Amino acid sequence: MAETLFIPQTADRKAVYESLVPQIAALIEGEPDLIANLANIAAALKEAFGFFWVGFYLSKANQLVLGPFQGPIACTRIAFDKGVCGAAYTRRETILVPDVDQFPGHIACCSASKSEVVVPIVNRTGEVIMVLDVDSDQLNDFTEVDVQGLEQIAALITAL
DSSP states (O other), X not given: OOSSOOOOOSSOHHHHHHHHHXXXXXXXXXXXXXXXXXXXXXXXXXXXXXXXXXXXXXXXXXXEEEEEEESSOOOSEEOTTSHHHHHHHHHTSOEEESOXXXXXXXXXXXXTOOEEEEEEEEOTTSOEEEEEEEEESSTTOOOHHHHHHHHHHHHHHHTO
């Protein structure tokens, strides 16, 4: 298991994802504990990009429940039909929000959050089991590069 990450010193997020994805794969390889893996993935994303908030909401008892994360305290429970996380879960698709104040029904767990991307994570049978939620304190901070990189990381979790 790796103790440190190699993070290229570049503003090119694509290059950072290209470096980070295989490192995350190596980090979680052979570790059977899902929570430990999610905690390390959240930490790796926070370290690599300095995102405002990175974490997971797990599907439990007909709602999304806060899992491992990095950043300020967060909403503990989110209904499947509420906010960006609930929408990504229900629609079964990644949602990129350039300005969270413009997203109908956005849940403001922290008023400093300005933009967001949420990726649903499915298990091997195709059931959405959680979402990966990444927030920025900057407007328009995410692009399709982030969507693609985060979806690659989500695929690693699906393979667990």
